[in-house]
Amino acid sequence: MTLMTYMAKNALRNRRRTALTAVSLAISLTVVIFLKTFLLQLTNPPESAKPSARFVVRHRVSLTMGLPRSTEEKIRRMEGVVDISPMQWFQGIYIDEKPKNWFARFAVDPDHFFNVYDDLQTNDLEAFKKTRNGALVGRKLAERHGFKVGDTIVIKGDIFDANPELKVVGIYDMANGAVDTQQMTDWLLFQIKYLDEMLGETTRVSSFFARADTPQRMETLLPAIEEMFRNSDAEVKAETEKAFQMSFLEMMGNVTGLINTLVTVVLFAVLLIAASTMALTIKERTKEVATLKALGFGRGHILALVVGEGMIVSALGGLLGIGGSYAFLPKPGWFAAFALGGIVAIGVMIFMMIITFVISETSQSRIRKIAAGRGGTIAIVVGLTITIALLAVMPPVDWMTLSSGYVPTMEVRKPTLILGFIITVVVGLLSSFWPAFQASRMSVLDGLRKVD
Amino acid sequence: MTIVAQTTNVSKVYKLADTEVYALDDVNITVAERDFLALMGPSGSGKSTLLHLIAGIDRPSAGTCSVLNFDLGKMSESELAKWRNQYVGFVFQSFNLVPVLSAQENVELPLLLTGLSSSARKTQARTALELVGLADRMGHTPRQLSGGQQQRIAIARAIATDPQLILCDEPTGNLDSASADAVLEIFHTLNNQLNKTIIMVTHDPHAAHAAKEVRYLEKGKLLPAGEKPKDW
Ligand SMILES: Nc1ncnc2c1ncn2[C@@H]1O[C@H](COP(=O)(O)OP(=O)(O)OP(=O)(O)O)[C@@H](O)[C@H]1O
């Protein structure tokens, strides 16, 4: 046996209590990691090396209102604009709604698109321009689905009343040295003229993507564009590509601020739960601490034992929360299953505690005995069962679909993992330090005199 | 004669609202090597207090305690802890075993503070358990043991670091007479064959009989050798 074994055995003494603390921490961590990952993906997609001069023009009020196509030509004529292309999110369904069949589909103008996206390149541009229902697929998408030139891809429209039958005419790739920061090679592009043709009208588009000659130019260019359309029947908003991605957040109003407050509250609550649980646990062990001191354990030993125990409990929660988030966050269905499992586990635990509390200890009730002795185990088993059951029935949606393409993945990144780790350590330390300190200073005599 | 423990004019006073309680009043006692001393006396006479002072878990209001050539009054709390671990074994009335640890692990507890390797700790714990006749119960938790067995495990824990002095506060107080006999038998072996010095507080005349010498306390005063409280 080592001090470590002793700490671990101490941590598992009251399983329900330990489970409650650990699962509370795990849920808090999951919430924090989810939100941080989400914000990070929206506001700060993996940075490309070159500062982008790309910008977006859309309706001033909302993306859904759409802009007339005449907008395009007016902007193209402005000084400092390299080129501009409509970029219409088509959505639709390819084969079925399984996540693997999901990818972004954009209707674009082949004469201009690659001038705007100069970080993409293709050798098949001529074929794309010439083929009315031609489609260019990104390298990643082509590899994922085995698409080759000559293949037919049928997309069933949902937001648009049109079912394009597309012919693959080529592949596009990242230009030399460019990094694919937005899953751009996982897109399918087709001609906006073809979309117009199917709809029988020149459709309004939700956004135009354009490129300025330098990133600095956008400082004056973007306000000028907005000014040009002021008081027209379609006022526009012109913003950098990055700001456009961030504006998604603004669409959610002040949800970000609210969420951050919530995160703080959640973390504070879990800290309180952990700390009060630990205090209670150590208080119950007064006589044992006194015995240890009589055997020669010093203040430092007692401090280390208790803090170590707190760290073990929070490490369990951290492992569950960080590991679970890391594994389940990439798919919304998995994540929902994991989160619900955790919430139900907490619910069951609280229920068990209420049972233990309400039914008198002297009643010898079997239910109470089970709740007190096996409550934590039962709660964890129920939570796990729910997670596993939900995993089987969750609809196969992915984040890209859910966010209409603006949150391409929910891959948990390193800084978020480190944040989770720090929270785990801080909760472990803060929750146990005070009880540990008190235990370490407790008088041996008072402890020994305590009758148990 | 080598002196193991000696108190010089030791008093312990508790100041309550308006009175002073003398738990110990000017106690002078000398315990020699290989003594087996039983401390007896009425409840509240100061037996436990004296034992705690000798163990260095309490400090006198006046006087000095010298144990194994250490002047306890001059030592800090952490020095006393280290010293206890090395030189003193303590046995409690209510066993005080750690419920989640096996018998062997309980015995290993004080050894965790020594520099011994894990295998050396195991061997030493085993030796101690053999001495109390419970080597076959090593893996049992306290809950799976009778009171008498638990107290023998507690004795094994007290002697695990091979201390010179063993202090016990009513070690047979919670035991039936058969278990008490087993415990006293172990003390006898420790004292006679392993040359341990033992100080045992007890209420039980039968237990006291196992000791080589009995001294009485009354109202905080140590009675002269051979003297008993009046109505004892
Ligand atoms: N913390 C305290 N505050 C006040 N008085 C105390 C305190 N601790 C002990 N005493 C008093 O000191 C006296 C001696 O106590 P002690 O525990 O040494 O007695 P004892 O001989 O061991 O008795 P028992 O046989 O009942 O265990 C008692 O009168 C007790 O009330």
Ligand SMILES: [Mg+2]
């Ligand atoms: Mg006593």
